[in-house]
Amino acid sequence: MVALLPPLEAPVDPVDALRRIAFLLERTRAGTYRVEAFRNAVKTLRTVDADELAERAEAGTLQEIPGIGKSTSGVIAEALSGELPGYLESLQDKVGGPLVEGGEELYAMLRGDCHLHSDWSDGGSPIDEMVLTGVELGHEWMVLTDHSPQLRVANGLTVERLKQQLKIVDGVNRSLAGHFTLLKGIEVDILDDGSLDQTDEMLGRLDLVTASVHSKLRMNADPMTRRMVAAVSNPRVNVLGHCTGRLVEGSRGTRPQSEFDARAVFEACAEHGTAVEVNSRPERCDPPDELVTLALDIGCLFSIDSDAHAPGQLDMKAYGCERAERLGIPPERIVTTWDVDRVREWAAP
Structure with a gap:
């Protein structure tokens, strides 16, 4: 049966964090440009070796990966450090609940x-x-x-x-x-x-x-x-x-x-x-x-x-x-x- 997605908690995989952010933005009809940044980052991460990703996060060079920007690199780094990314936490608190009362x-x-x-x-x-x-x-x-x-x-x-x-x-x-x-x-x-x-x-x-x-x-x-x-x-x-x-x-x-x-x-x-x-x-x-x-x-x-x-x-x-x-x-x-x-x-x- 269809149900509301439960909020993600730390630790969280970077791909899961990016996907959930895109999902929450989409369900509240955010601008396409904002959503695409996170959807494209998901595609990019699926082509990057986990060891390289960890090394880049440690060195602060995630944004050198094509398709990874300031916002998405922050989410990735926080997830890799074992934290719940702050942007994800904020979205879950603000727009993660039911879209409408009733039904x-x-x-x-x-x-x-x-x-x-x-x-x-x-x-x-x-x-x-x-x-x-x-x-x-x-x-x-x-x-x-x-x-x-x-x-x-x-x-x-x-x-x-x-x-x-x-x-x-x-x-x-x-x-x-x-x-x-x-x-x-x-x-x-x-x-x-x-x-x-x-x-x-x-x-x-x-x-x-x-x-x-x-x-x-x-x-x-x-x-x-x-x-x-x-x-x-x-x-x-x-x-x-x-x-x-x-x-x-x-x-x-x-x-x-x-x-x-x-x-x-x-x-x-x-x-x-x-x-x-x-x-x-x-x-x-x-x-x-x-x-x-x-x-x-x-x-x-x-x-x-x-x-x-x-x-x-x-x-x-x-x-x-x-x-x-x-x-x-x-x-x-x-x-x-x-x-x-x-x-x-x-x-x-």
Whole structure:
């Protein structure tokens, strides 16, 4: 079951200290530049011999290693001396607790996540780091859902790149068999006519498909409704991602929600067993409360997802759990509380 990470205590491995700092910065939406300094330092340390690292720490020459700066060298030196790095201790005290009050019981019931990204599209970390963090948080399964080809700005996956990624997912599952399952997936764009931005053959090779609108968000209500109803009625689609497309805060500014007949869309979701995503990103908070309530009344399934683009953002599902618990969504109707076998059975066309 998913749980809050306990704070690290001394002594701590330098890599673990750097990873935890990056995680804490990511879960509180710190600037990318700050996070990258610690993520890049982790990559560097994994290529440096332990004896050399200790010698450089003793000599005060850690910053001569490419990719190690003033802040990261301080963390490394303190960790190697057996201390809990001061910056890590400060972050754990300030931002290491729950992200939001409420939803704790539901958060503990989560087993998986149907929407997350790696550096294969617009995520900031490789697949193995996303998986490792998911395992540390207590996930039993996650679905890798990098973007589809049309979303070029997000480095969407062509057929060939998706085929390559599926081989990596197979490797992850071989190495973690019996402990964790990485499901094959995609966040596929819903095209203007409601068709999906990936070949049917490739969609058929996936375990689960999250479908989202990313273009022409201001389309008139009637064609937008037809577009979304067609997508959620497709037997290949399992989750309707961030259905209104709105932005309510954050560095990208705000954006109004798309106009569509929500009742018609959610009735199609209920009829075809497509889950309505409760997107947990604070800047999306999508769907708004009144649409969650409508989908609940209609009888829809739900998926509480992180839409994580970095490992620390996997923890953002706490925001979605607070909303779901407050709005009265029964846990049994939330697919991310299900075990992996039940998810696979439900997601199969």
